[in-house]
Amino acid sequence: MNAPRARVVVIGCGFGGLEAVRTLSRAPVEITLVDRTNHHLFQPLLYQVATAGLSAPAVSAPIRHVLRREMRRGNLTILQAAATDVDVERREVLLAATGDGHGSIDRIGYDHLIVAAGSANSHFGHADWAVHAPGLKTLADALDIRARVIGAFEAAERCADDAAGAAWLTFAIIGGGPTGVEMAGTLTEIARHTLRGEFRRCDPSRARVVLIEGAERILGTFVPTLSQRALEQLERLGVDVRTGCRVTAIDQGGVDYEKRAGDAITRHRLDARTVIWAAGVAGVPLGRALAHATGASIDRSGRLAVEPDLSLPGHPEIAVVGDLAAAFTHGPDGPKPVPGVSPSAKQMGRCAAANLLRRVRGEPTQAFRYVDYGSLATVGRKAAIVDLTVPLIGAVRFAGLAAWLFWLFAHIYFLIGFRNRLMVMTDWAWAYLTYERSARVVAVPDSAEPAMPGS
Amino acid sequence: MNAPRARVVVIGCGFGGLEAVRTLSRAPVEITLVDRTNHHLFQPLLYQVATAGLSAPAVSAPIRHVLRREMRRGNLTILQAAATDVDVERREVLLAATGDGHGSIDRIGYDHLIVAAGSANSHFGHADWAVHAPGLKTLADALDIRARVIGAFEAAERCADDAAGAAWLTFAIIGGGPTGVEMAGTLTEIARHTLRGEFRRCDPSRARVVLIEGAERILGTFVPTLSQRALEQLERLGVDVRTGCRVTAIDQGGVDYEKRAGDAITRHRLDARTVIWAAGVAGVPLGRALAHATGASIDRSGRLAVEPDLSLPGHPEIAVVGDLAAAFTHGPDGPKPVPGVSPSAKQMGRCAAANLLRRVRGEPTQAFRYVDYGSLATVGRKAAIVDLTVPLIGAVRFAGLAAWLFWLFAHIYFLIGFRNRLMVMTDWAWAYLTYERSARVVAVPDSAEPAMPGS
Numbered sequence: 010m011n012a013p014r015a016r017v018v019v020i021g022c023g024f025g026g027l028e029a030v031r032t033l034s035r036a037p038v039e040i041t042l043v044d045r046t047n048h049h050l051f052q053p054l055l056y057q058v059a060t061a062g063l064s065a066p067a068v069s070a071p072i073r074h075v076l077r078r079e080m081r082r083g084n085l086t087i088l089q090a091a092a093t094d095v096d097v098e099r100r101e102v103l104l105a106a107t108g109d110g111h112g113s114i115d116r117i118g119y120d121h122l123i124v125a126a127g128s129a130n131s132h133f134g135h136a137d138w139a140v141h142a143p144g145l146k147t148l149a150d151a152l153d154i155r156a157r158v159i160g161a162f163e164a165a166e167r168c169a170d171d172a173a174g175a176a177w178l179t180f181a182i183i184g185g186g187p188t189g190v191e192m193a194g195t196l197t198e199i200a201r202h203t204l205r206g207e208f209r210r211c212d213p214s215r216a217r218v219v220l221i222e223g224a225e226r227i228l229g230t231f232v233p234t235l236s237q238r239a240l241e242q243l244e245r246l247g248v249d250v251r252t253g254c255r256v257t258a259i260d261q262g263g264v265d266y267e268k269r270a271g272d273a274i275t276r277h278r279l280d281a282r283t284v285i286w287a288a289g290v291a292g293v294p295l296g297r298a299l300a301h302a303t304g305a306s307i308d309r310s311g312r313l314a315v316e317p318d319l320s321l322p323g324h325p326e327i328a329v330v331g332d333l334a335a336a337f338t339h340g341p342d343g344p345k346p347v348p349g350v351s352p353s354a355k356q357m358g359r360c361a362a363a364n365l366l367r368r369v370r371g372e373p374t375q376a377f378r379y380v381d382y383g384s385l386a387t388v389g390r391k392a393a394i395v396d397l398t399v400p401l402i403g404a405v406r407f408a409g410l411a412a413w414l415f416w417l418f419a420h421i422y423f424l425i426g427f428r429n430r431l432m433v434m435t436d437w438a439w440a441y442l443t444y445e446r447s448a449r450v451v452a453v454p455d456s457a458e459p460a461m462p463g464s
Numbered sequence: 465m466n467a468p469r470a471r472v473v474v475i476g477c478g479f480g481g482l483e484a485v486r487t488l489s490r491a492p493v494e495i496t497l498v499d500r501t502n503h504h505l506f507q508p509l510l511y512q513v514a515t516a517g518l519s520a521p522a523v524s525a526p527i528r529h530v531l532r533r534e535m536r537r538g539n540l541t542i543l544q545a546a547a548t549d550v551d552v553e554r555r556e557v558l559l560a561a562t563g564d565g566h567g568s569i570d571r572i573g574y575d576h577l578i579v580a581a582g583s584a585n586s587h588f589g590h591a592d593w594a595v596h597a598p599g600l601k602t603l604a605d606a607l608d609i610r611a612r613v614i615g616a617f618e619a620a621e622r623c624a625d626d627a628a629g630a631a632w633l634t635f636a637i638i639g640g641g642p643t644g645v646e647m648a649g650t651l652t653e654i655a656r657h658t659l660r661g662e663f664r665r666c667d668p669s670r671a672r673v674v675l676i677e678g679a680e681r682i683l684g685t686f687v688p689t690l691s692q693r694a695l696e697q698l699e700r701l702g703v704d705v706r707t708g709c710r711v712t713a714i715d716q717g718g719v720d721y722e723k724r725a726g727d728a729i730t731r732h733r734l735d736a737r738t739v740i741w742a743a744g745v746a747g748v749p750l751g752r753a754l755a756h757a758t759g760a761s762i763d764r765s766g767r768l769a770v771e772p773d774l775s776l777p778g779h780p781e782i783a784v785v786g787d788l789a790a791a792f793t794h795g796p797d798g799p800k801p802v803p804g805v806s807p808s809a810k811q812m813g814r815c816a817a818a819n820l821l822r823r824v825r826g827e828p829t830q831a832f833r834y835v836d837y838g839s840l841a842t843v844g845r846k847a848a849i850v851d852l853t854v855p856l857i858g859a860v861r862f863a864g865l866a867a868w869l870f871w872l873f874a875h876i877y878f879l880i881g882f883r884n885r886l887m888v889m890t891d892w893a894w895a896y897l898t899y900e901r902s903a904r905v906v907a908v909p910d911s912a913e914p915a916m917p918g919s
Contacts, residue, residue, distance in 0.1 A: 047614055048905040064519035066903040073662035074904065086664045089618040112625025148907035159502055163544040170567025207528035209541045428894060428902060435890070439883060447883065448521040449529065450503040452603035 014039045014084070015369050018102050018119040020092045020295070022049050022072045024351045025331030026125035028358030034079035036366050041117050042072070043102065045091040049075050050148060051424055053351060054433070056188055058151035059285075060195040061159065061446040065148050067432045070425050088114065094298040095122065097324060121326050121365045124299060125358060128332035128349070131291030131311070138259040142181075142284040145188055154285060156451045158196065161283045162204060165211040172280070178216040179281035181264045183256055184288030185222030186230070187386040190239060192285055193220040193248045194389030201247065202444040219249045219279060221266055223288070226252055228386055228394070230348065235394040238408035242392035259284055290349070296333050303327065308335045317344075317376035319361045325368065330357035338379035347379045351423075356380065387416045390441070469494045469539070470824050473557050473574040475547045475750070477504050477527045479806045480786030481580035483813030489534035491821050496572050497527070498557065500546040504530050505603060506879055508806060509888070511643055513606035514740075515650040516614065516901040520603050522887045525880045543569065549753040550577065552779060576781050576820045579754060580813060583787035583804070586746030586766070593714040597636075597739035600643055609740060611906045613651065616738045617659060620666040627735070633671040634736035636719045638711055639743030640677030641685075642841040645694060647740055648675040648703045649844030656702065657899040674704045674734055676721055678743070681707055683841055683849070685803065690849040693863035697847035714739055745804070751788050758782065763790045772799075772831035774816045780823065785812035793834035802834045806878075811835065842871045845896070 015038045019026050022044040030042050048069040057063040072087055079085050090113075091105040101116045130144030143153050158180070165177035180196050182189045200216035207213070220227070220243065226236040227243075227250060243250055251268070254277070258265040263280040292311025300307040305321045306314045312335035315321060319328045319336060330336075331354035337344035347353045356379055364374040383397035383404075393412040397405040407415075417437065424430045436447050470493045474481050477499040485497050503524040512518040527542055534540050545568075546560040556571045585599030598608050613635070620632035635651050637644045655671035662668070675682070675698065681691045682698075682705060698705055706723070709732070713720040718735040747766025755762040760776045761769045767790035770776060774783045774791060785791075786809035792799035802808045811834055819829040838852035838859075848867040852860040862870075872892065879885045891902050 046906065046908045047618060064521045064903075065907060066519045066905050069905045071662075071904040073659070074900070077662055080662060080664065086621075088622050089615075090622060107619065107622075112628045113619070113622050114624050148905065152907055160544075163502060164562065164568070166541075167543050167545060167562075167568050169569050173567045204528070207526075207532055207535060209535065428900070431890075432902075435886075445529070445883070447887075448519075449526040450521050450524045450603065451501065452520060452607055453501045 015120045016118060017041070017121045017123065017365065018043065018117050019123045019125060020044075020102065021125035021127055021331070022075075023052070023125060023127050023331060023354060025127075025354035025358035025361075026123070027075065028355045029123045029125060029330065029362040030076060030085065031079060032359050032362035033365070034076075034082050034085055036369070037084075038121075038366070038369065039084050041086045041088060041119075042076070043088050043090050043092050043104065043117070044072060045089070046147070047071055047073075047089050048148070049425055051429070052146075053420060054424070055145055055148075055151050056191045056195065058148065058448070059145055059154035059158070060192065060199060061155050061449040062195065062440055063433060063436055064448045065152065067429055067436065068424075069148060070429060075425055088117075090114075092126065092295055094295070095124075095302050095327070097302045097327070100326070119326075121368070122328070123358075123361050123365065124295070124327065124329045124333060125331045125354070126293045126295045126333050128290040128311070129293050130286060131289040132286060133289055135259070138286070141259050141261055142183060142286040144286040144290075145192075146290075152452075155448070157283050158199070159449060159451050162200075162208065162211070162213055162216075164282070165213075166208050168211070174211055175215075176262065176280040177282045178211065178213070179263070179279065179283070180216065180218045181279055181281040181284045182218065182220045183259075183264070183284065183286050185220055185224070185227030185250070185252065186287060187228065189220055189222070189285075189287035190227060190243065191387055192287060193218050193250075194243060194246050194387070194392065197247045198389055198444070199446065203446050203449075205444075217249060218247070219251060219281065221254045221256060221264065221279075222250070222252045223255050224252065230384065231386070231394060231396055232406065235396055235406055235408060239386065239388050239392075239394050242388040242408070246389045246392070256288075290332065292333050296329075299327075299329075310335075318364050318374035319357060319377050320364070320374070325374070328361035328364065330354065330361045336377060336379075339376040340378055345379075347377075348381075348384075350384065352382060353379055385412065385416050385419065387413060470575045471573060472496070472576045472578065472820065473498065473572050474578045474580060475499075475557065476580035476582055476786070477530075478507070478580060478582050478786060478809060480582075480809035480813035480816075481578070482530065483810045484578045484580060484785065484817040485531060485540065486534060487814050487817035488820070489531075489537050489540055491824070492539075493576075493821070493824065494539050496541045496543060496574075497531070498543050498545050498547050498559065498572070499527055500544070501602070502526055502528075502544050503603070504880055506884070507601075508875060509879070510600055510603075510606050511646045511650065513603065513903065514600055514609035514613070515647065515654060516610050516904040517650065517895055518888060518891055519903045520607065522884055522891065523879075524603060525884060530880055543572075545569075547581065547750055549750070550579075550757050550782070552757045552782070555781070574781075576823070577783070578813075578816050578820065579750070579782065579784045579788060580786045580809070581748045581750045581788050583745040583766070584748050585741060586744040587741060588744055590714070593741070596714050596716055597638060597719075597741040599741040599745075600647075601745075607907075610903070612738050613654070614904060614906050617655075617663065617666070617668055617671075619737070620668075621663050623666070629666055630670075631717065631735040632737045633666065633668070634718075634734065634738070635671065635673045636734055636736040636739045637673065637675045638714075638719070638739065638741050640675055640679070640682030640705070640707065641742060642683065644675055644677070644740075644742035645682060645698065646842055647742060648673050648705075649698060649701050649842070649847065652702045653844055653899070654901065658901050658904075660899075672704060673702070674706060674736065676709045676711060676719065676734075677705070677707045678710050679707065685839065686841070686849060686851055687861065690851055690861055690863060694841065694843050694847075694849050697843040697849075697863070701844045701847070711743075745787065747788050751784075754782075754784075765790075773819050773829035774812060774832050775819070775829070780829070783816035783819065785809060785816045791832060791834075794831040795833055800834075802832075803836075803839075805839065807837060808834055840867065840871050840874065842868060 204213040659668040
């Protein structure tokens with residue numbers, strides 16, 4: 010009577026993968042979770058690590074610790090490994106070699122596969138831009154940006170040349186979505202408040218933060234009135250917002266961009282030694298490998314087209330969830346694209362896991378239906394915008410202090426782990442009262458020279 | 465009447481440099497502080513960062529923030545730069561180039577120089593050992609060791625070969641001084657308590673922590689009775705302590721060592737994929753450059769011989785303090801060597817600054833006199849040893865829970881910054897109650913493969 014349990018592999022422990030594992034762990038299946046890092050990352054607060062407001066452990070938690078209760082049920086194995094490809098014929102996930110050669114597992118067989126591998130930074134095909142303009146996707150990215158930002162003020166202090174010093178005090182942020190807006194607002198606060206009185210040769214309050222956006226308005230996924238409110242809040246903080254500007258080149262010394270006004274195009278150069286990329290995301294390489302293996306189509310952002318039930322066409326045993334899926338929600342008004350935010354990843358993770366269990370039981374799968382609770386973005390101290398979708402009432406929109414408080418508590422509420430919530434609340438209360446930022450330290454690797462930004 | 469103020473350069477913002485700057489900042493001198501990092505590091509707690517108990521920002525503080533009050537006095541400039549050499553003829557400190565070529569300051573003139581550049585790891589002349597057995601001196605070192613320790617358990621879980629898995633679960637610590645003892649005690653706690661129930665394929669509680677010491681007893685700077693108490697405490701925690709063992713080779717797979725018993729030498733091999741170096745320190749390269757430039761003699765540990773007033777022979781304008789100085793204390797019983805601990809570095813920093821001001825005023829300098837308040841070392845949860853020197857009473861020695869509580873509060877008291885004290889207290893209380901370690905996350909740089917220990 011003991012039929013072998015179905016083997017499920019989940020790739021990635023972001024919001025989607027974590028929800029999938031939680032849903033599956035109570036079912037009679039054998040789960041293997043594979044992630045290339047040892048932690049679940051609360052990505053909505055990653056910009057705070059990059060801007061030295063929070064330490065890395067405050068916004069992340071060891072996967073094994075997050076899933077310790079599920080582990081006790083005895084059907085979950087967690088492996089830290091990078092999944093590189095899927096052998097759809099033999100139904101095996103291939104893992105990157107460790108370079109160790111001592112018997113590391115390098116493939117895992119599956120009956121069902123959930124791919125929740127997320128997205129990576131995309132520099133619109135300009136790989137060389139990535140060196141000068143890091144994006145913000147991983148803890149390593151955040152610590153890299155933190156080192157560059159702190160290092161830029163240090164370099165300005167050490168600089169004996171006025172123009173070069175000004176370029177060190179200019180910060181260009183490419184992309185006016187939520188991440189770019191958060192970064193821009195926080196950087197002005199650091200320059201004007203946190204570092205006040207701490208430098209002697211340069212004046213951090215003269216720092217310029219320039220936010221460059223290709224579209225005609227920032228935060229384009231929000232309604233225009235909220236975009237406008239966010240713009241006003243940003244400008245009040247001192248951010249130089251430039252919309253309708255297309256970046257044409259990025260190098261060590263700054264950014265070239267062109268602005269269109271009707272038919273006229275004007276070209277500009279911004280000397281900035283620190284450039285941060287917040288403009289585009291792409292699918293991870295595993296997405297391309299999977300498209301190649303299954304024949305699934307892939308969109309311009311590197312996302313895989315999925316069936317209504319989130320499976321890949323012709324491969325009901327493989328589901329794709331989260332940022333890697335070009336999914337549609339199937340509501341009464343017909344299909345609508347699902348935004349790449351954490352609530353949608355969670356819902357997709359739960360849906361894919363539920364469909365998987367339906368298949369195990371021999372039942373038909375169901376189409377994914379996204380429940381949109383609204384969206385919110387923070388601009389800086391006491392500044393944010395909120396656009397809620399409240400059942401029966403409809404849209405509730407507000408900005409300013411109330412929106413900021415709402416943003417604050419929503420983010421603390423959704424943080425993984427009681428300990429992280431305490432840490433972040435303490436750090437934020439402290440930062441609010443003192444303007445200090447608690448994580449302003451940069452680990453310098455052992456070598457003859459200090460790590461300099463841009464190097 | 466306005467004679468130009470004396471220009472003082474202080475190299476290094478550890479315990480010695482920080483005290484020197486604080487002493488000097490109230491005096492009519494112009495100070496430049498140079499450090500290769502942006503933070504003051506509380507090195508006594510660095511092992512807690514390496515063992516994932518504390519985040520990097522909890523044991524360090526931005527130098528500019530620590531010295532913000534001194535900055536307000538208007539005579540202090542802080543530069544993040546690596547001092548590489550001293551031109552004693554022109555009285556200039558040379559700074560490593562930034563590779564920037566945009567007008568960075570690369571030399572600083574001085575009338576008086578205080579060198580507090582600290583020590584580096586020494587692998588007894590075996591540079592190749594450093595790759596496999598990192599030491600613990602900087603935040604980057606600590607994060608490297610953390611990644612290896614956490615990665616070793618992950619590799620064991622992924623390992624399909626029993627012998628290879630056992631080597632991943634074996635941790636060798638070379639050197640039974642305070643750092644080695646702290647690391648060994650904490651690693652057993654992680655293996656036996658923190659990770660319990662979080663793995664499925666391997667059993668972390670089977671991990672072996674082996675402490676290898678060359679001398680016949682651990683903690684050789686303490687009296688033998690306290691060494692013995694510490695040994696008993698370590699063995700109760702489950703540490704395998706091997707004294708009288710000399711390491712002869714370290715490679716990716718483990719450690720070769722030989723044990724002497726009388727005239728007999730037996731050779732041993734320990735298969736351990738994680739090796740941590742806690743055995744030897746050397747002077748930083750700047751020490752050798754300074755010896756070359758001034759003709760000062762340098763001892764086996766790379767420390768510079770100094771005059772009783774901490775100046776270099778023939779160069780009264782240059783003082784050396786802290787770990788880089790082979791200093792003697794000049795008390796009523798004649799000269800005695802000064803130990804390389806944080807209280808001695810602080811006292812040397814104050815003494816060198818006071819002597820510098822005496823020279824500015826045209827007064828004679830005074831010999832350094834070390835006040836020894838005793839020493840303490842922790843072994844693990846509720847286990848430590850304390851050897852206090854109490855005026856009028858003499859030596860007060862105790863071990864166990866009382867010693868551990870004393871160690872705890874002493875370390876919190878001496879932490880730099882109220883905020884760090886709060887963070888560490890909270891983290892320790894949490895860890896004590898739950899056995900959790902708050903910083904168990906490893907940032908993996910963006911690449912196709914996860915960072916594996918040893919690679």
